[in-house]
Amino acid sequence: MENKHRIKQSTQCIWSGEQEYLMQHATQVPVVHSVSFGYPDAEYWQKVALGHEKGHIYSRNTNPTVEVFENKICQLEEAQAATSASTGMGIISSTLFALLKPGQRVVSVKDTYGGTNRIFTEFLPRINVDVTLCNTTDHDAIEAEVAKGCDLLYLETPTNPTIKIIDIERLSAAGERHGAVVVVDNTFATPINQQPLALGADIVLHSATKFLGGHADALGGAACGSRELIDKIYHYREINGATLDPMSAYLLLRGMKTLALRIERQNQNALEIAGFLQAHPKINQVFYPGLESHEGYKIAVRQMKGFGGMLSFDLKEDTFEAVAKVLSRLNWAHCAANLGAVETIVGPPATTSHVECTKEERKAMGIPEGLIRYSTGIEDVEDLIADLDQALG
Ligand SMILES: *Cc1c(COP(=O)(O)O)cnc(C)c1O
16 A cells, blocks of 8 residues: 555545555445454464454454554554554553563653553552652663663653653663663654654554544554564453454544644644743743743754644642632633643643642642643634633733
């Protein structure tokens, strides 16, 4: 299906990975709800079951609609192979449990997604995997920990909720020097803004629930990388059973058709909103990697094609009550826990990403009580700015 001219990402979003699955001249991918696939020829059935012939056996393992979703994200990340799971956490846990054994060591950062952090602090120690979490932007400290011996280096950039930036190229090189598999959660950036594999990472993970699907109506997860590593993750997931549902795969695929368009708009909207908020008298600080004042700006310029739709800001009045008041006044934003949808979505860390922490713990992590996380939608930016202006006033 790939011809000599390499198609661009906005064209890949529409066309990639679909051709051989379009049945009976349909122009859209079918949703194949069948649990199993029948083979009257037992010899042929056995060949498919053993992987010697292409085909599907049972939908917990593989399914045509799910495979199209995997094909599309695989091509957008320019990977050799991809697999999927029922949620972002499904793919993250499958990756970690597929690749790690008792006695091994993981190095990661303090600012990973809350669920990922739980695996590091609660579940990996149970199977005797040692986990070291470094200060997120302390690249020297991360390199030093990797040099001490590391089997898997786990990164996430930009991070939640203060949008910190990690240098993927620098740390992937460190991982490679010391024989660690380098995994990057690329949920916030998407392949449109950042391609970790091209920067040296071994595996890219996504919560497809967010920007990839983009409509907050389906959960899913994906992993992309070498055939060898993806086969291991797939094998764990097929047995563990956190399989992506065909209907969800279809909704995610439909959302992905507009991924490049949406991200382009969200990049523009977020940059303008960040500029507006930075100049606003009620705002203390704006966290957005597209602002020159952001500590990760230089790295972001190097490794990202766009700065993304996620930003956060904290009010001069540093209280949860002040945040609640501003949120209740916004007309064009859902107050909700997810992100990356066509609608703008806002929330304070105290009710979303860091709900398990106390006020004091959040403060120690550098998360002010007056912080608001803002996931920019694709609305007209003038309306969003006017809405923020009246809510803050
Ligand atoms: C939401 C999210 C996840 C978890 O994804 P689910 O689909 O909710 O399981 C993982 N990583 C990041 C960065 C996220 O934002």
